[in-house]
Amino acid sequence: xxxxxxxxxxxNVPEGATVAFNCTYSNSASQSFFWYRQxxxxxxxxxxxxxxxxxxxxxxxxxxxxxxxYISLLIRDSKLSDSAxxxxxxxxxxxxxxxxxFGTGTRLQVTL
Amino acid sequence: GAGVSQxxxxxxxxxxxxxxxxxxxxxxHTALYWYRQSLGQGLEFLIYFQGNxxxxxxxxxxxRFSAERTGGSVSTLTIQRTQQEDSAVYLCASSLAGRNExxxxxxxxxxxxx
Numbered sequence: 379x380x381x382x383x384x385x386x387x388x389x390n391v392p393e394g395a396t397v398a399f400n401c402t403y404s405n406s407a408s409q410s411f412f413w414y415r416q417x418x419x420x421x422x423x424x425x426x427x428x429x430x431x432x433x434x435x436x437x438x439x440x441x442x443x444x445x446x447x448y449i450s451l452l453i454r455d456s457k458l459s460d461s462a463x464x465x466x467x468x469x470x471x472x473x474x475x476x477x478x479x480f481g482t483g484t485r486l487q488v489t490l
Numbered sequence: 491g492a493g494v495s496q497x498x499x500x501x502x503x504x505x506x507x508x509x510x511x512x513x514x515x516x517x518x519h520t521a522l523y524w525y526r527q528s529l530g531q532g533l534e535f536l537i538y539f540q541g542n543x544x545x546x547x548x549x550x551x552x553x554r555f556s557a558e559r560t561g562g563s564v565s566t567l568t569i570q571r572t573q574q575e576d577s578a579v580y581l582c583a584s585s586l587a588g589r590n591e592x593x594x595x596x597x598x599x600x601x602x603x604x
Binding site for chain 1: 545
């Protein structure tokens, strides 16, 4: 089983739609969780951290379910500019440098 | 510079040759990471440095791969006797000490082994 698993998609949604991605992780010792965004042929960039209580940043909401070992990303009112690959990232440690494990990503295509 | 700088941006080499990839992290970032990404695939962890030491080099695929970091700054990833399966984009990232959640990535080195 992969350490971090994501549905590769693609998710094709119209502008204005709400879309959600899930990501599961196998290491129960994982402590920190993040979503990164990667545009085609570009480097990944941090989208948001995922906190235990869930957190929101504008149209983006991240949730963590430790019992079931998954995290989710919800995008409301999708924009064309949201088209990208969304990478789930987990790491076992907090506060210090450590190995970050990336999922293979979920591709989102927002259309007119 | 303002961001993570990697060189060369593109490298074409022949099978069996050695290559060196360079990463210049953001000034003051003590953690440095190497990942590689094959076409259409996710990021594969290779190694990370805290200062000049490498606490985790578990991702290096074989003993043909090595990396070093000197002066807590520039890092070099060396691949000896390159094979076609080494073809990928090699990404370097850096982060502030104790802030491993925000990695700043360079634009990568596209390595093609013919």
